[in-house]
Amino acid sequence: MTDTTLEFAPAAEPLEKNYLNEETTLWSWLTTTDHKRIGILYTLSITFFFFIGGLAIGVVRLELMTPHADIVSAEAYNRLFSLHGIIMVWFFLVPSIPTTLGNFLVPMMIGAHDVAFPRLNLLSWYLFMLGALFTLYVLIAGGVDTGWTFYTPLSTSYATGHVAAAAAGVFVAGFSTIATGVNFVATIHMLRAPGMTWFRLPLFVWSMYAVSLVMLLATPVLAMTLLLIFAERVFGMPVFDPAQGGDPLLFQHLFWFYSHPAVYIMILPAMGVVSEIFTCFARRRIFGYTFMVYALLAIAVVGFMVWGHHMFVAGQSALADLVFSFLSFIVAVPSAIKVFNWTATLYRGQISFEAPMLYAMGFLALFTLGGLTGLHLASVPLDIHLHDTYFVIAHFHFIMVGGTVSAFLGGIHYWWPKFTGRMYPESWARFAAITMSIGFITTFLPQYVMGYAGMPRRYQIYLPQFQIYHVISSVGAMILAVAYIMPLLYLGWSLLYGRRAGSNPWGATGLEWQTSSPPPKENFHGTPRVVEGPYVYHDAETASGSEQAAPRPQGAHR
Amino acid sequence: MSDSATILREPWPNIERQRYGAAFGIWIFLVTEMLFFGALFLNYAVNRSLHPEAFRIASHETDIVYGTANTLILLTSSLVMTLAERVAAANWRRLALTCLIVTASLGLAFLVVKGFEYSDDLSKGLLPGPNFALEPPSTQLFWGLYWIMTVVHAIHLTVGIGLVVWLSVLIARRVVPLGTTASEVISLYWHFVDVIWLTVYALIYLPGVA
Numbered sequence A: 001m002t003d004t005t006l007e008f009a010p011a012a013e014p015l016e017k018n019y020l021n022e023e024t025t026l027w028s029w030l031t032t033t034d035h036k037r038i039g040i041l042y043t044l045s046i047t048f049f050f051f052i053g054g055l056a057i058g059v060v061r062l063e064l065m066t067p068h069a070d071i072v073s074a075e076a077y078n079r080l081f082s083l084h085g086i087i088m089v090w091f092f093l094v095p096s097i098p099t100t101l102g103n104f105l106v107p108m109m110i111g112a113h114d115v116a117f118p119r120l121n122l123l124s125w126y127l128f129m130l131g132a133l134f135t136l137y138v139l140i141a142g143g144v145d146t147g148w149t150f151y152t153p154l155s156t157s158y159a160t161g162h163v164a165a166a167a168a169g170v171f172v173a174g175f176s177t178i179a180t181g182v183n184f185v186a187t188i189h190m191l192r193a194p195g196m197t198w199f200r201l202p203l204f205v206w207s208m209y210a211v212s213l214v215m216l217l218a219t220p221v222l223a224m225t226l227l228l229i230f231a232e233r234v235f236g237m238p239v240f241d242p243a244q245g246g247d248p249l250l251f252q253h254l255f256w257f258y259s260h261p262a263v264y265i266m267i268l269p270a271m272g273v274v275s276e277i278f279t280c281f282a283r284r285r286i287f288g289y290t291f292m293v294y295a296l297l298a299i300a301v302v303g304f305m306v307w308g309h310h311m312f313v314a315g316q317s318a319l320a321d322l323v324f325s326f327l328s329f330i331v332a333v334p335s336a337i338k339v340f341n342w343t344a345t346l347y348r349g350q351i352s353f354e355a356p357m358l359y360a361m362g363f364l365a366l367f368t369l370g371g372l373t374g375l376h377l378a379s380v381p382l383d384i385h386l387h388d389t390y391f392v393i394a395h396f397h398f399i400m401v402g403g404t405v406s407a408f409l410g411g412i413h414y415w416w417p418k419f420t421g422r423m424y425p426e427s428w429a430r431f432a433a434i435t436m437s438i439g440f441i442t443t444f445l446p447q448y449v450m451g452y453a454g455m456p457r458r459y460q461i462y463l464p465q466f467q468i469y470h471v472i473s474s475v476g477a478m479i480l481a482v483a484y485i486m487p488l489l490y491l492g493w494s495l496l497y498g499r500r501a502g503s504n505p506w507g508a509t510g511l512e513w514q515t516s517s518p519p520p521k522e523n524f525h526g527t528p529r530v531v532e533g534p535y536v537y538h539d540a541e542t543a544s545g546s547e548q549a550a551p552r553p554q555g556a557h558r
Numbered sequence B: 001m002s003d004s005a006t007i008l009r010e011p012w013p014n015i016e017r018q019r020y021g022a023a024f025g026i027w028i029f030l031v032t033e034m035l036f037f038g039a040l041f042l043n044y045a046v047n048r049s050l051h052p053e054a055f056r057i058a059s060h061e062t063d064i065v066y067g068t069a070n071t072l073i074l075l076t077s078s079l080v081m082t083l084a085e086r087v088a089a090a091n092w093r094r095l096a097l098t099c100l101i102v103t104a105s106l107g108l109a110f111l112v113v114k115g116f117e118y119s120d121d122l123s124k125g126l127l128p129g130p131n132f133a134l135e136p137p138s139t140q141l142f143w144g145l146y147w148i149m150t151v152v153h154a155i156h157l158t159v160g161i162g163l164v165v166w167l168s169v170l171i172a173r174r175v176v177p178l179g180t181t182a183s184e185v186i187s188l189y190w191h192f193v194d195v196i197w198l199t200v201y202a203l204i205y206l207p208g209v210a
């Protein structure tokens, strides 16, 4: 059964009660405290914001087809890339995996009935929507031209546009992140099922734990920093104003104290997702489980000590440059450990290439490339050359889009049968996954080249010798757009017409696969008991490839 | 303890675990609050080390009387809040309710004193802006932080007062039992807001009399 694309559902048997059909009114969705439904609400919301942010950068890429200003004014250009950055960072990437897959899966994976504070979880979604819709309104109605970084004194004294309102929106959304973090930490500490010891937790749960710690410790600092911007801009309090002796560099320190760890808020969950996917589709135990756990925690901790690498050209002391550069190299070590361990997990695995696996493979390649170019930027002399060029843009898009978005889509496909009880059309999904990788590389590889050659970021009008790279990049962005719209269509189709999935279509281990699809409202019928560690796909001792602890079930795509 | 009367909610397996979980949750939240205020205190530390002389001049203008009175009020309120907890554990309903109401009233008293202090500050021209009374310009940094710190603290306190009032109404109407999980959570928050004030007091008022 390789191509099950258009196989219709078998004659509808009466479905048992599950979290989707228990209550179906809109009101029941808006007042739900079920972590699964909140996960779905978040998925719909951030998908919407993803396409808004994508639309904004679509116009920018179109504009950059020629070296002149063609479609939009200089001011509109600034506002478009600011809209793209603000929406994508705070209203897509930061919440992306934790609030969607994390909300749905953390309680299921540890054998709990819900997160620790279900009402706080719902409040988190409302705070998110309040902040997000308000910010969106502000960005469209008047706009902000500071970029997503809100640097002072541009943001406080000079920028026209609605800086204070946008900062307020992000501030509110920050508390939704904190609420999610509090919930995950309390849930993972307090609600593990009998026998689910810390070192039996799936790596996805560990990644959610690590990311929650980062969210809890970093987000409040951003909140205060935005509040200070607000106070300075609206109430005239001199906080960062150099005219009164204030220190704009202090703003940068505070901002990056959040925003570098925020990068790990975006990538740690992705690492958790691909760990689940690799083990399942290679039918292998994860290589070096404890190392993977400690690597996640090490990234979370060391990630807090490297923010100064954003300020090498900002007039920081040479000693600070040295220390931050050194620590930025150090933080690459646990990431490298993870890459090696994923590769080792695949080694001698019985690999099959379903769509989630394709996305995960894409993640591995693109994350590695993005990570390696991060080392260029961590080195002070190279960074002085590369700072504020397209090289930086390419670097973090390789991590954020090549890494996080790939993993997000991989996770959505992998757990789609669990969310909806339906299979997605495999061929379409494979096609979309491959299209995404092609589109991605076409878009961002040229940006490394032109960045290295000196093309600065955030410029609308540029030297003609860079045009060829910009044209390739824009064409890539169109391919990418197609690759993102495809899942929207075929996943929507599969909601109605997809083949019924059964409880465990991938033959995966993990508690979430031990219950029906879609799961009942209380997740499990009874409380599950855990007697072994995660990923028992394959006996560790007999790694010959002939024996399997959990054979592929019949009916899976082979 | 009136534990048996507390409602067991999903997803907790039993009351003790739920109680422990709620306390754990609020502790995590308070850690984030520490970082929230921490960013503000860092700002103070950096600017004070950059402009020691301006901070010396500016801090002389704060009014230690208001500051000390408010410190005493808040410390007393925390004491009464703790009493409320203990009395509730002994199941003395009326006294526990009285303690909660006294706590909220002391919180209000703090805000009233703060209001008088603000109007004094305004009349002395201590709001940063074009008509600011002090020289050099970097004294405005101190006073900017003064306003931001005290206002953010006052907002936290207002939330605290609201929570305590809400709790006492629920207890008075017997919607929740004495010693419910919420009261522990609210009292932890109340004490935290108190601790923040102590830090603000040390940073804002004490340098002026040193």
Ligand SMILES: [Cu+2]
Pocket: A259, A260, A263, A306, A307, A309, A310
């Ligand atoms: Cu960084």
